Amino acid sequence: xxxxxxxxxxxxxxxxxxxxxxxxxxxxxxxxxxxxxxxxxxxxxxxxxxxxxxxxxxxxxxxxxxxxxxxxxxxxxxxxxxxxxxxxxxxxxxxxxxxxxxxxxxxxxxxxxxxxxxxxxxxxxxxxxxxxxxxxxxxxxxxxxxxxxxxxxxxxxxxxxxxxxxxxxxxxxxxxxxxxxxxxxxxxxxxxxxxxxxxxxxxxxxxxxxxxxxxxxxxxxxxxxxxxxxxxxxxxx
Numbered sequence: 001x002x003x004x005x006x007x008x009x010x011x012x013x014x015x016x017x018x019x020x021x022x023x024x025x026x027x028x029x030x031x032x033x034x035x036x037x038x039x040x041x042x043x044x045x046x047x048x049x050x051x052x053x054x055x056x057x058x059x060x061x062x063x064x065x066x067x068x069x070x071x072x073x074x075x076x077x078x079x080x081x082x083x084x085x086x087x088x089x090x091x092x093x094x095x096x097x098x099x100x101x102x103x104x105x106x107x108x109x110x111x112x113x114x115x116x117x118x119x120x121x122x123x124x125x126x127x128x129x130x131x132x133x134x135x136x137x138x139x140x141x142x143x144x145x146x147x148x149x150x151x152x153x154x155x156x157x158x159x160x161x162x163x164x165x166x167x168x169x170x171x172x173x174x175x176x177x178x179x180x181x182x183x184x185x186x187x188x189x190x191x192x193x194x195x196x197x198x199x200x201x202x203x204x205x206x207x208x209x210x211x212x213x214x215x216x217x218x219x220x221x222x223x224x225x226x227x228x229x230x231x232x233x234x235x236x237x
Contacts, residue, residue, distance in 0.1 A: 170191070
């Protein structure tokens with residue numbers, strides 16, 4: 001049914017349509033077949049997790065800057081949201097269970113933590129940038145999500161991370177995953193990270209089974225760097 005000529009779609013209708021198109025045109029075609037994940041991506045209001053003024057860009061297939069006026073600088077510093085299809089693919093590959101506790105390193109806007117909170121028991125998200133901690137907490141409060149704790153902490157310092165986790169998610173790329181971080185995985189636990197350097201990074205899934213780690217690298221991408229983690233050593237002549 002079409003609208004009368006003197007009427008326009010509401011803002012809610014506009015963004016609902018945008019989320020639907022994002023799922024059908026970007027996310028589903030990118031090897032996404034988990035209907036639970038697709039429904040979650042299509043219903044959680046991504047536009048409410050972006051900075052003011054960028055709501056119409058929330059559904060684009062880009063890394064979306066979160067801080068400052070210089071978008072390129074924000075992305076270079078890792079202050080960005082990943083493209084929707086990348087977030088959805090990570091969520092699908094994790095196969096989160098309702099009893100699991102998740103550690104996220106790099107909260108950003110809180111959107112990925114919000115997605116995981118709908119599938120897991122509890123999410124603890126570490127963020128090194130104070131302004132992003134405040135942004136994420138405000139976004140999660142507005143979305144009435146109560147099982148996410150956002151903590152101001154350098155997630156590269158594994159010694160400062162207490163306890164162990166069923167799932168660990170590194171929200172941006174690293175040169176390598178520290179062994180001390182892998183030690184935080186429980187039996188049956190999974191850690192997912194974007195490992196390597198441009199022009200190609202491997203999405204890498206570590207799984208602890210009977211005390212041993214197995215590794216799979218199901219797909220490639222290029223995303224911003226996660227602050228605090230060591231880079232590749234420079235060659236000296």
